[in-house]
Amino acid sequence: xxxxxxxxxxxxxxxxxxxxxxxxxxxxxxxxxxxxxxxxxxxxxxxxxxxxxxxxxxxxxxxxxxxxxxxxxxxxxxxxxxxxxxxxxxxxxxxxxxxxxxxxxxxxxxxxxxxxxxxxxxxxxxxxxxxxxxxxxxxxxxxxxxxxxxxxxxxxxxxxxxxxxxxxxxxxxxxxxxxxxxxxxxxxxxxxxxxxxxxxxxxxxxxxxxxxxxxxxxxxxxxxxxxxxxxxxxxxxxxxxxxxxxx
Amino acid sequence: xxxxxxxxxxxxxxxxxxxxxxxxxxxxxxxxxxxxxxxxxxxxxxxxxxxxxxxxxxxxxxxxxxxxxxxxxxxxxxxxxxxxxxxxxxxxxxxxxxxxxxxxxxxxxxxxxxxxxxxxxxxxxxxxxxxxxxxxxxxxxxxxxxxxxxxxxxxxxxxxxxxxxxxxxxxxxxxxxxxxxxxxxxxxxxxxxxxx
Numbered sequence: 117x118x119x120x121x122x123x124x125x126x127x128x129x130x131x132x133x134x135x136x137x138x139x140x141x142x143x144x145x146x147x148x149x150x151x152x153x154x155x156x157x158x159x160x161x162x163x164x165x166x167x168x169x170x171x172x173x174x175x176x177x178x179x180x181x182x183x184x185x186x187x188x189x190x191x192x193x194x195x196x197x198x199x200x201x202x203x204x205x206x207x208x209x210x211x212x213x214x215x216x217x218x219x220x221x222x223x224x225x226x227x228x229x230x231x232x233x234x235x236x237x238x239x240x241x242x243x244x245x246x247x248x249x250x251x252x253x254x255x256x257x258x259x260x261x262x263x264x265x266x267x268x269x270x271x272x273x274x275x276x277x278x279x280x281x282x283x284x285x286x287x288x289x290x291x292x293x294x295x296x297x298x299x300x301x302x303x304x305x306x307x308x309x310x311x312x313x314x315x316x317x318x319x320x321x322x323x324x325x326x327x328x329x330x331x332x333x334x335x336x337x338x339x340x341x342x343x344x345x346x347x348x349x350x351x352x353x354x355x356x357x358x359x360x361x362x363x
Numbered sequence: 364x365x366x367x368x369x370x371x372x373x374x375x376x377x378x379x380x381x382x383x384x385x386x387x388x389x390x391x392x393x394x395x396x397x398x399x400x401x402x403x404x405x406x407x408x409x410x411x412x413x414x415x416x417x418x419x420x421x422x423x424x425x426x427x428x429x430x431x432x433x434x435x436x437x438x439x440x441x442x443x444x445x446x447x448x449x450x451x452x453x454x455x456x457x458x459x460x461x462x463x464x465x466x467x468x469x470x471x472x473x474x475x476x477x478x479x480x481x482x483x484x485x486x487x488x489x490x491x492x493x494x495x496x497x498x499x500x501x502x503x504x505x506x507x508x509x510x511x512x513x514x515x516x517x518x519x520x521x522x523x524x525x526x527x528x529x530x531x532x533x534x535x536x537x538x539x540x541x542x543x544x545x546x547x548x549x550x551x552x553x554x555x556x557x558x559x
Binding site: 121153157161167169176181341343 | 409413527
């Protein structure tokens with residue numbers, strides 16, 4: 117006799133669908149072995165259900181928390197950023213210019229460039245979700261990526277899904293945009309926010325895509341941070357993701 | 364409102380250390396209990412859980428949200444327990460040397476041979492220690508951690524049919540190790556009976 121072992125666990129859980137349960141119960145009516153096994157398994161299941169949780173010591177996970185804390189101490193390039201904050205006025209001035217620095221195919225770019233008027237007036241700078249790709253000859257490193265992220269700082273942003281104000285995402289303007297944004301999305305994993313700029317460049321000599329994302333703390337809330345995600349072009353693996361700046 | 368795991372991870376990866384602390388605190392109890400029931404020893408469970416969270420930290424950059432965080436976390440925790448078991452097996456003398464009053468009950472990995480156990484009622488905790496490891500893992504994930512079979516299959520990277528079979532056979536092995544079998548059938552439930 118063939119025994120339907122693949123159905124027994126769910127039968128013991130009371131989770132078998134009606135059709136399968138009927139089939140199994142017909143089998144159980146004629147099979148003492150399976151009847152005994154089901155009865156035994158259900159007794160074990162009840163015993164497990166009655167087993168209380170043991171209290172975990174609050175120190176568990178402490179080693180990881182400590183290491184996370186140490187890791188968050190800023191790396192050299194970020195500490196440089198803190199020093200640079202001392203010359204904030206200069207940085208703010210750069211912020212109005214840098215989004216396009218290094219851009220070779222500037223005519224195809226969809227930068228989050230702010231107009232000086234918008235930045236100065238305190239009104240949110242309207243940016244669009246990226247629909248094009250900038251092809252740059254720039255070879256970035258951690259510091260210049262941080263600089264790129266920081267260049268978006270100091271302003272409030274409002275994201276428009278399309279430049280014309282239509283409630284739809286515009287079609288990609290560049291055939292390579294689709295594969296590049298897919299590549300970034302794979303590495304991004306968890307929602308990074310809105311991709312507002314996509315750059316095809318190099319990172320420490322390796323061909324890479326740079327994605328500039330605006331992130332907000334929740335739906336409908338203004339963006340509060342910008343991140344630059346760097347992925348390798350060849351396998352879409354994440355190279356750098358920690359460059360960010362509070363807006 | 365409680366932030367979802369994915370949001371905590373995102374915040375941690377953007378520099379918010381407190382988000383990682385929250386993540387650990389949220390899952391500490393669950394990871395510890397998993398390790399305790401897999402390893403059968405409170406000190407070993409604490410060590411393995413500690414290792415698991417360190418592993419989570421080092422691998423979080425590569426977590427891409429394709430699987431649920433809990434699935435990913437369970438896989439890391441189960442592997443941390445397996446690693447600790449292997450280390451214990453390699454270093455039995457060191458452990459004995461450090462525990463002068465140790466008994467067979469609290470040294471090394473759980474004994475995996477039900478035939479060595481005396482017949483009679485034993486409590487479920489002790490019984491978990493004596494059933495084969497692959498049965499124990501399946502039963503603990505299903506009946507103590509309450510993971511769906513599909514998720515267990517992802518945690519263990521085995522077909523779902525194998526999971527269901529291991530859970531069923533594991534329950535039977537557990538009941539027998541507890542001395543619950545009062546019937547004439549006196550088979551032993553060993554790994555060789557598993558049917559994927």
